[in-house]
Amino acid sequence: FVRALRSKGRKQLSPPGPWSFPIIGNLLQLGEHPYLTLMEMRKKYGDVFLLKLGMVPVLVVNGMEMVKQVLLKDGEHFAGRPNMHTFSFLAEGKSLSFSVNYGESWKLHKKIASKALRTLSNAEAKSSTCSCLLEEHVTEEVSELVTVFVELSSKNGGFDPRNAITCAVANVVCALCFGKRYDHSDEEFLKIVKMNDDLLKASSAANPADFIPCLRYLPLQIINAPREFYRALNGFIALHVQDHLATYDKDRIRDITDALINVCHNKYAATKTDTLNDSEIISTVNDLFGAGFETVSTCLYWSFLYLIHYPEIQAKIQEEIDGNIGLKPPRFEDRKILPYTEAFISEVFRHASFLPFTIPHCTTADTTLNGYFIPRKTCTFINMYQVNHDETIWDNPSLFRPDRFLNENRELNKSLVEKVLIFGMGIRKCLGEDVARNEIFIFITAVLQQLKLKKCPRAKLDLTPTYGLVMRPKPYQLEAELRSSGSSSAQ
Numbered sequence: 001f002v003r004a005l006r007s008k009g010r011k012q013l014s015p016p017g018p019w020s021f022p023i024i025g026n027l028l029q030l031g032e033h034p035y036l037t038l039m040e041m042r043k044k045y046g047d048v049f050l051l052k053l054g055m056v057p058v059l060v061v062n063g064m065e066m067v068k069q070v071l072l073k074d075g076e077h078f079a080g081r082p083n084m085h086t087f088s089f090l091a092e093g094k095s096l097s098f099s100v101n102y103g104e105s106w107k108l109h110k111k112i113a114s115k116a117l118r119t120l121s122n123a124e125a126k127s128s129t130c131s132c133l134l135e136e137h138v139t140e141e142v143s144e145l146v147t148v149f150v151e152l153s154s155k156n157g158g159f160d161p162r163n164a165i166t167c168a169v170a171n172v173v174c175a176l177c178f179g180k181r182y183d184h185s186d187e188e189f190l191k192i193v194k195m196n197d198d199l200l201k202a203s204s205a206a207n208p209a210d211f212i213p214c215l216r217y218l219p220l221q222i223i224n225a226p227r228e229f230y231r232a233l234n235g236f237i238a239l240h241v242q243d244h245l246a247t248y249d250k251d252r253i254r255d256i257t258d259a260l261i262n263v264c265h266n267k268y269a270a271t272k273t274d275t276l277n278d279s280e281i282i283s284t285v286n287d288l289f290g291a292g293f294e295t296v297s298t299c300l301y302w303s304f305l306y307l308i309h310y311p312e313i314q315a316k317i318q319e320e321i322d323g324n325i326g327l328k329p330p331r332f333e334d335r336k337i338l339p340y341t342e343a344f345i346s347e348v349f350r351h352a353s354f355l356p357f358t359i360p361h362c363t364t365a366d367t368t369l370n371g372y373f374i375p376r377k378t379c380t381f382i383n384m385y386q387v388n389h390d391e392t393i394w395d396n397p398s399l400f401r402p403d404r405f406l407n408e409n410r411e412l413n414k415s416l417v418e419k420v421l422i423f424g425m426g427i428r429k430c431l432g433e434d435v436a437r438n439e440i441f442i443f444i445t446a447v448l449q450q451l452k453l454k455k456c457p458r459a460k461l462d463l464t465p466t467y468g469l470v471m472r473p474k475p476y477q478l479e480a481e482l483r484s485s486g487s488s489s490a491q
């Protein structure tokens with residue numbers, strides 16, 4: 001219904017949207033796959049519409065042009081985060097990713113975190129064969145992952161690769177954040193993996209207090225569980241950061257924690273206000289730790305599923321690897337010479353769209369969109385899944401076809417790659433895009449260089465995701481077989 005709103009004496013239209021029930025709003029209409037329901041609603045209401053999740057009005061934005069309007073052209077007005085109960089206790093409201101406090105100090109916070117990531121990307125590797133420390137960590141982890149895959153396969157035949165992937169990616173994140181890798185059976189390590197998983201599950205379970213605000217005052221387990229899990233993880237990270245503060249050496253940057261201390265200490269020399277204090281450093285490490293974990297491991301879990309579902313695509317990637325890098329360990333710079341592999345990764349991002357929405361945004365001031373009046377503090381969902389499956393951009397969007405990203409010379413069509421929306425864009429864009437792209441590339445190429453992945457005989461694979469903040473595939477099993485060196489293995 002299009003409702004008329006009165007603002008500053010002028011009659012302004014509110015976006016259209018479905019009729020909603022009192023208290024629960026449109027929650028029951030969302031179904032098992034809300035991004036698909038919202039795509040259907042778009043057919044009726046257009047690119048911009050309003051619904052109610054519980055008692056909270058939510059603006060839904062679809063379509064590349066409208067998304068660009070919100071995230072780029074009018075980015076400043078849509079750069080806030082809503083006051084959701086689940087996010088409110090992350091870093092006591094000071095989280096870089098979730099804090100409602102958008103403004104100058106948040107901008108400084110993001111700038112510092114981004115500078116620290118850049119410092120780390122330039123940090124030198126210990127061995128001369130790797131171009132940087134991050135590449136070295138990923139290379140080390142993937143070689144362990146290959147060993148684990150071979151062992152699991154020879155012991156059990158088919159196995160679910162999820163735990164092994166989670167451990168490998170968790171170890172990259174631990175190495176990135178604390179300069180330390182763990183044995184996969186190390187107790188402390190398994191505790192961190194579990195803490196992170198608990199926190200993610202508790203935050204992704206639609207928390208009723210996010211949508212019916214008065215519930216947040218009730219002492220219920222489902223409502224308060226994320227707070228407990230967050231405290232546990234933060235306590236663990238705090239111990240590592242304190243240890244780093246005591247042993248920090250500006251001439252030897254070991255990881256993100258050192259890089260953050262470095263950026264902040266340099267700032268101290270100029271002014272004490274332009275920097276982060278120790279508890280903000282801890283929460284920033286926590287932000288980066290959380291952001292780089294589930295996203296990357298879910299992407300790899302999807303990638304291996306697509307690779308066993310489409311063995312001919314797997315074989316083409318292997319052919320490209322064999323022809324262009326042979327047996328030498330893959331490096332970040334090889335992305336340039338493996339266009340089909342890059343196209344495959346882009347197609348996984350697009351087709352799976354495992355982050356169907358960005359983190360919710362919120363308007364920072366009254367604004368207008370597509371002729372509609374949008375008041376300040378309106379929670380806004382950006383439907384990235386819709387953009388990635390929009391028939392006006394993608395030919396046959398439901399088909400999984402990496403070739404769509406290659407031009408007639410088999411080069412990567414960069415302008416099409418940029419149309420895939422998975423890291424967001426504008427002010428709130430993902431900080432770890434380069435890290436993630438590099439890391440995923442090395443994992444996939446190094447595994448396929450050495451192993452042939454196969455679906456188990458008679459197994460039925462299901463590409464339908466399980467809905468969540470980050471959407472995982474349903475559990476599946478695969479078999480891994482060592483490749484005879486340098487031969488492509490299409491069958």
Ligand code: HEM
Pocket residue numbers: 096097098110287288291292293295296299355357358359360422423424425427428429430431432433435436
């Ligand atoms: C935010 C995607 C990996 C750090 C985001 C957002 C998306 C995203 C969609 C929200 C954008 C928005 O709200 O508009 C991904 C994907 C990844 C990935 C698909 C992997 C495949 C990483 C990694 C790091 C990272 C490895 C860190 C090393 C962050 C941070 C934010 C963020 C700090 C918050 C930015 C802000 O609130 O301004 N990411 N991410 N991400 N990501 Fe990532």
